[in-house]
Amino acid sequence: MLTVIKGGTIYDPANGINGEVRDLYIDSDRLVPCPATDQHIDHVIDAHGMIVMAGGIDIHSHIGGGKANIARMMMANYFEPEHLNELDADHSVCKHAVPSTLITGKEYARLGYTLCFEPAVVPSNARQAHLEMADTPLLDTGGYLVLGNDDYFLKLLAEKADAQKLRDYVAWMLDATQCIAIKAVNPGGISAFKFNQRKLDVDEPHSHFGITPGQIVRSLTTAISDIGLSHPLHTHCSNLGIPGNFGSTLSTINAADGKPIHLAHVQFHSYGTEGKRKFSSATLEIAQAVNSDSSVSVDVGHVMFGQTVTISADTMAQFRTKDLASPNKSTFMDIECEAGCGVVPFKYRSKNFVNALQWAIGLELFLTIDNPWQVFLTTDHPNGASFTTYPHLIRLLMDRSFRNDMLSTIHRGAVEMSTIKDISREYSLYEIAVLTRAGPARSLGLKDRGHLGAGAVADVVLYRPAENWDTVFRHPVLVIKGGQTVVRNGEIIHMPRGRTLRQGVDFDSGIEKELKPHFEMYRTTRFSNFKISDDEMSNAIGSDVVYY
Amino acid sequence: MSHPNITLNGILIRKTFAEAFPMKATRIVVTARNTVWLKHAVNSVTGFATSVIACKVEAGVERWLKPSQTPDGREGAAILFFAMSGDQLEAQLRDRVGQCLLTSPTSAVFSGMDEGKPVALGRAIRYFGDGYQISKKLGNKRYWRIPVMDGEFVCEDVTHRIDAIGGGNFLIVAKDIDSALSVAESAVAAINKVASVITPFPGGVVRSGSKVGSKYRRLIASTNDAYCPTLRGLVPTNLPDDANAVLEIVIDGLNESAVGDAMRDGIVAACLGERSERILEITASNFGGKLGPYHFHLHSLIDCA
Amino acid sequence: MTDQKMYRFLDVVCPFCGLLCDDLSLQVEGNSFQIDSSDCPLSKAGFLEASTRTALKPRVNGKFVTRKTAIQAAVNLISNAKLPLVTGLMTDVAGIRTALNLVEYLHATIDQYSNRSFGINASHIQTNGGYFTTLSETRNRADMLVLIGSQIPKIFPRLIEILDFSKTDNPRFKRPRKITVIGEPCEEFATILEKIDVSVTIECDLQQSGHVISVIQNQLGKRKDRAPITHSFPISAIQSLVQDLEQSDYTVFVWAAEEISFPLGDLVVDSIFRLIDVINQSRRAAGLMLTTTPSTTTANAVSTWRYGKPLPLSFRSGGPEHHPDYYAWDSIINRGDTDLVIWVGGLDQSIEMPDCSMQKIVLSSKDHEDADVFIPIAIPGLDHDAHLFRTDLTLAHYLKNLHMNDGHSGAETLEEIYSQFKC
């Protein structure tokens, strides 16, 4: 079946198309070149006057896995049963900080997103993460495997095992857990916290294994480039949230030794210690480092004001902030000698100096990093804010006068400490398309995603232009996923199952011989029960695997 | 233009006015186990509270309360505090409740005023409880229960303050000190029956009336030489020839009419009191209208009587 | 058709308790399972019962019918019911997913059979959170184990072995590892403790364990200026425990919610987490909560990710609503707020379905003569592939079909019923 999307204004940065009126052709689930004139067209979608982009890609959003589930449980009483809202005007807005999988899928689709990556899949929890993501309709998903705090890896590193073995281990784990990239969360820090170390800087040794976060980053980036993973090490740096942590962030970049590295939610890692409150923005230093080194990419993890819940594998950092929890409750977990988990509800307040400055730092990062291909639009959902705030965030980036209006509503001390009032940059639609589509796809090596060229998966979104960019991006007119119209005027009309995106890797199966006794000795699961097969993914978990 | 002088019981009432100024005032209710310990508490909390000039606050008992009139069913007293600003009132109240009532055995303190701006009472001193203080909210009132060595000091969270008037006054000019004292006592007794006023000076009476300024640079006020009998002949005097003693009664009140009523009742009681035959005249103290907006003309007060 | 050849399976996951031990080796011959690696009584009983099953046939009103007729009868009952209750839920992820779909569609109420005890822990997470740990973490880090409740070795026979505490002189630890038990003395424990060198027991009524823990907390806490808590049990054991806690690097507190589900038992959990909080100020400690049946953790995990709330859930007013007590299956049956009970079994070998006067549809691997509709289903993890969650809420196991059983899974059966409504 051949469909044409006629007369839309196309923004497709991957193919260098910046606002040209063109027709797009869809054959079943793929975009195809303009067919011969005599070919019959089954279906015409009129897109005259519309903005046309590829489906949105969220490179970092906590949508599945045990910690999200704990957060759901803890925040369950923060939303009213739907039917009681019916007499209210605004019942369509999702009020839950960590929505259920069903709502997550629907809300993402309503915003024109078709692909989403869970950035913290703990190895032993991978099965649950995939189960949850398979239950998230309308979205294709993928996971980043958390390594760098697991006993086996740290032990190999401490024993100065050769790079080949480390590489094989990393590749085997990625393969066994059906993931697409590797993430390091507070490298070594989560493990150190289990040994009662409360702080671990990039060059500080782990009290038990004697290795430093810097070494972990170095060996992981090396392993990743050896394996040939597209996405660089997805790094959640040391010392999250601590004033003055920009130093650790820069050291982490250095530790990568020039190898590509991605810094996750860098907003939480760009803090200085200036000013009378000993808390300031260090975006200048961070932006400089990113601007001068094209191998570094970041996602921002922007903060929005309101109730949310922070979830992270970084037990060390989360435990530090537990007294700031609002409402006052928090859950932590030490997980299987691999990682951890901390869930702390949080309320960002516009009149709070620190929160207001965090908000400003996020914007400063967006506006001072020059190359849009190096920065991705995230709120680290739900840590900075819910993903449902993306349209608002896009408006902040595209509309300077709106940005300045917002400035007048936040803590004045924070405004004084921040430079955004002097920044005149406004993002263009083309750049927004880079941030939310083309950039993430290129970074993850997804050749048929995030663009509208022939051969790409037919994920297409139509937006109707309006004065207010928030409205434009909040209410796409049409969302097409895999060639199928899933959302029309905000209404979900199809709920297709998503698929799991992963990267195929090679490794020497000799590593299995070493892992098997390790499992028997140290773990409470057997080696043979650990691995998730493609067959299990599609038959039992319910999500077909797509290899990249 | 000259008006005839008014006399009351043969005593001359001068055609002049008392000049009063705005203050902030609050009322608290103090209770205790019995009269003895109530008086100790009251004496202490209203001690050294004669004039805002050096005491920062003027305080006195408005009236004594029967057990049926107090929140905890014990004997009590309603005490009024007057200060030049709300902050000063709050500071003085905090210190006095903390030092004089918290310390006084068996005492309890309640708000005596339900409208106006809130002034911290228990809220200011609850931390004495070192975390063991208990807050109880009954209806819309909050009480603090602070553990102390005789049990609990119960203190209401806040009282309230309103705009009030200080400095209502009149002067009794007498032939001798005995008669001056006697009529002053009668006058104070009459004023004490008026609600919403206090006479903050010792026994309600002050002998050291003052004028503004001094030959000494540091002093802002000094003795009112025009009324000092012993300075007659040295300075221009306001005293009749046979006057040998002058006493002043100063009145603070919650509103203009209360101060006026108190002045009138005081003057009438003075003029009709025992030994009033030796009183020469009643006058009042003012500064030509520069000090305050409230002017209590003696003649119009007496006319109303 | 069942294949009568003999197979041997290694690393089989046992679905008969919350620990989901995955190291069994089994001989399977047709329907018969023979364990030859472990002498865990729960595994043995579970597999034995599965081996001795006779072929079950669907029934309607006690009479044997075809499966198709039974499904149709179930559909009819459901169509006429006003407020169905789906309970039992002794099933796997797929079964629970389908049950939730059905329940949402029918605006029914759903609860897992043994959710009450899990609810103690779930409620605590919901209101206060807590610090938790998992089995491997305990195995490798914990140099001190505090068990609250002495029935734990009976309920979880292999726990001590899995946590590698069978011998306390593990060379990987600097000091001998220690075990302390707080609870009533019992035989099972005595035998275990005999084998372990370093252990302390604090004998008390389990209802008092919260108090014991508070006394310990008081001794460890920073505000030592406070008067010590009074107590009517000997202090010496507590003092030696306090000393141990002060020296240990990583203490794990273990309890089985089932054992403390007496009135105010939730406050024992509260006390445990208060103590963990105090220890975590300067050292490390965490809690390990144990749930008897893997279906309970599984059902709660699935319902939480699907609807944002743990079980029980009610859709009777439209949206999912949660109340741990009010929508519990026993409360609903007692109040008579249902007219049809749909029991979903599978792993319900050791459980008797509650007696109630409502109409009953029973999906079980055990025969139920008195059900209005009975449809036999297979056992998850034995007869068909299944996902189940381990007691520590982190790890999901993929259990594989052990023989060529032709039985239908709970999920398949529910889906068959559900599909009749969808079209």
Next chain:
Amino acid sequence: MDFPVDMRILKKIVDSRMSNKKAEQVLMSSRPDALRIGDLFKVSGKDHQNIVIENSNAKLEGIGTGWKRGTIKVIGNAGSFTAQSQRGGCVHVEGSVGDFSGCGLNGGQLVIDADAGNGLGASLPGEKIGMNEGRIVVKGNAGSRLGNRMRRGLIAVYGDVGVGACCSMISGTVLLLGGQANLPGTHMRRGTIICASEPSLSADSFFEQVCKDNTYWNIFCSYMEGCNERIHQTLLSCSPRKRFVGDLKIHGMGEIFVI
């Protein structure tokens, strides 16, 4: 009516001030087969502030949820979750109420002429704070876990109460004027419980003090005078005999008066 009826919609209907006819058309839930108000009730009258529910029974659940101003009078029994999260006004049930009534009460008054079920004035699932303001008076008995996590306000029960009253109480005042209470105030942090008969307490958890004239008691009695005559009479006729402090387990400093 055999099955529970969700009455939470009542407040929204009253707030919207819709006509009676329109109100009868409102769906009571979002189920596809939901009943309309008119299927169960005849709506009459014009007074939006004084609602009377006639012929009520224990299957009507959530009457007065979120109620802010005005009164609701229930003639007959009411079901569970009556006056859940009530914020003002008065809900008066001339019969019994079910479980979890007055849950998360945040103001106003709930009067129950007969018995109340479990969890009266308790916290909603997942909430750290239970009843936060307001007053509940039960003229009959009440079930277990009354005033769980209560933070402020007053609950008075004339009859007996079940196990674990005022569990994890944060503050507030509870009067138990009937028979012996079983383990009241376990894990209480602060707050006042007044028991008419000596409660069964865990001896290790509460410390007994001799209670001689207590100033606060007098204030409390004179406050109660304005609230309810019958309670006031009971309180005045006896002064506190004993005072227990605790729960010592959690370093609590609540108090239990025995009168």
